[in-house]
Amino acid sequence: MTADPVPVASDPAAGSLEPARRPEPAVLRVWASAELAIACAALVVIFVSVLWQVVSRFVPALNWPGVSELAGYSLIALTFIMVGYLIGNNGHITIQIIDYVAKGRALVVVKAVSAACTAVICALLVWEAFELIQAYPSRRTAALGIPISILYAFPLVGFASGAVRAVVRVFYANRDDVTFDAAEAR
Amino acid sequence: ACTTQNNTAPSAGENPQLTIKIGSSQPESQPNFYCGMKLLKERVEGQNLNLTLDLFPNSQLGPDAERFAGVQAGDIDIDLQGGSAMSTAFPKIGVLDAAYAFNDIDHFFKWVDSNGKDFFTEFNGATDTTIVDAWYFGMRTFTATAPIRKPEDLASLKIRFPNTPQFLANAKALGANAVSIALEELYLALQQGVAQGQENPVVATHAQKFDEILKVASLTNHQVGTHYVVVSDKTLDKMSQPQKDALFTAIHDIRAENRTCVDDETEKVLDGWRGESGRTVVEIDQVDRAAFIAKAEAHFTSYYKGADLELYKSIRATAG
């Protein structure tokens, strides 16, 4: 009775000649699994926390002011920790109109410039994260008292990972993109 | 209280051209906007000191705690802040929000005028922001589906309190059965009965339309609601002395006018409620204040420790 994973007709532009295409170096693929595992854990925390808030209204003993804060910061952690993973796996949401215009070498140049811009933006955000960690050394979250500087470590790590991935993509610009399928995420 | 050793600080006599961004959570329909921020803009700009005040009411610049961090960073120049949002940076200020710590607004202002200077200096050292004065926001009271005259009445109702440690401590101190619901969902939650009440000043309850659902207002007046007018030290460093003087004087002057406005608006809303059939207002003298105060004091004297306890006791000692 399990639903078939419905095959989405693959983009003919994507290189289907070499099926076992490896999008990233092995080190980064291991790193990606770690990022995805953290994001999944954050998702579980969101689910449990929000459900906890419901249950605690009927079981006052479970009332704990930290749950909604925990859920909120988990969504933030999930968002930032996935930045590098999605850049590395071609999984970010992009507008691909240029593909209809730029072909061959031109597309390679576009992809290289795009990856370079992505790397610069990620690097700027790493710097911002670093500044924020230093700017609020004593600030803590309202309910749980988590030092806010620890929370800024998520964007720091995520955008650093994104910058590394983007630099790799500059050098991989001449390779065909692998169409990313969220359902097959590893 | 602000640092002036910054060597880019202007010398007296020249007034740099500055645009001051002022944030607040209050919508434009509320006294703290039309009898507060807006007056401040008129008064300060009217003195031709090269100051322009740029008003951002209605949480346009973000939620309270995030805006206060913006004041610390200098991205927002002035903000109107309740104590609890700033307690993430300076926990002690949360004590001023303790239920029945202050008997009424007169008690609060008396304390600010005699003890505020030292307290705000300590605050400044910890946050790099300067509290110039406090503007009245209204006494926090309960609106619920049933009257609340004594602590026991609270136990049978699920009451929504803001989800910060001090507010939840207030709930405990008053004997309330607190539930946490995000402000964005509160109206719907009250409508569907997820919670049977909430606490806010009368004007805020009316502005957010919670009184459409909750037909019983109980004037427990359990907490003095105030908005501290807090200025970024980064902004003060850029201002000339005449500019600072004009700003500070205007903020102090507005305090009394703003309070009259809040009182008038509160009475206007209350009179509307009193005259409406099917709605109940439990008046101040119908509430067993002594029971509430005794319960709150008993709770907080064991809840607070160290410097917080000392502060709490010193406030209660001036309660008269």
Added chain:
Amino acid sequence: MILELWMVGVVIAFLLLIRVPVGLAFLGPSLWWALADGTSSGFALKTTFDGLNSFPLLAVPLFILVGVMANRLGIADRLYEFCLAALGRVRGNLAYVNVGSAVGFSWMSGSALADVAGLGKMQIPQMVKAGYPFSFAAGLTASSSLISPVMPPSIPAVIYAATATVSTGALFAASVVPAFIMAAGLCAYIFFWTARRRDLGTVPFDRRRFVRAAVGAIGPGLTPVILLGGILSGLFTPTEAASVAVLFMLVLGVLYRTVKVRVLLQSLRETAVITGGIALILGAAALLGLILTRAHVSRDVAEFLTSVSDSPVVFMILVNLILLVLGALIDATAIILVTVPVLLPIATDLGVDPIYFGVVMIINLMIGLLTPPVGSVLYITSSVTGRPVDQVFRGVAPFLVPLVAVLVLITAFPDLALWLPGVLGF
């Protein structure tokens, strides 16, 4: 200042064009502008971070998870089998089922994002499997998901009501009829579209198949009853309902014996990946919105508006045009927060009802979710189907005709919105 903002827009457009991820294409130039504006270093990231820290947003990953689990645990298949068995003999059966299930789901969900992520995930592949062109399936699913944030409960309505200080209950009531008109508009479009598509298969009605399918669909069919019942009876809020829905999917999976650790883990991975892509854009849109607020762009727009005409009709036409443009460029929540305090006083001065104004604004901004460059529903549809955004938009474009027609209709006849709140005594 305004000049520099135009440059920010140009750089964002350039970055989008060369395929920089949308979230980062917003973040880079906004960060640059903020620094040039003299904000503290860290301002851009902090605003993005804070923009994500919102309780109602938690419904997004959770409803995505609901959709993913419904698909992987065989729950969606049962609903489909039932709908097909019931509507099989109607030409365009799956298309009508699409709108019908969107209406059903809209009573549980407050945002289009959660909807298209959940329902789109299962509906688009099934329609493609049944012979519909991808563009039609994606366009219809994306369009019908807009019913959710219009029909109560609605997150944009809650935000509007809070900003405009009007009654959320009245706004909810005012949204019901327009939401059904949207559904009717989409059905009308389907009717004309399928009239030319004789090739789309129909299935003769089979009583035994129908009964079997109906029994199999009892569990999934209970989902709206449990969620809506829970919300209406005050057991949980619309956001919290999302977590209850996840729990209910788990229960159904256990009953149908489709729950396996491997399946659950893969559901989590898929949801995390989809959420990560969407949430970065939501955070970046919060930054862009704050920058526009600080620069008073919306205020300038409003001042321009009042200088043009003092007729309420002209005003509403201008408001609609401006909101459609803003909706194409900016996140809807940011627009509500920024423009309502400016536009609403003008509207009330001209005698425009604030509840009616809110309904028009919400429908208008929800259409903006379908239009590039900033169209969250487009991006989610792209993400859950693995197809490029431009392909999805080509599918969506024809549906803008009935949707804009509905917007015009409701703008022209305020009573369509104001009738129900009047009847209910708001």
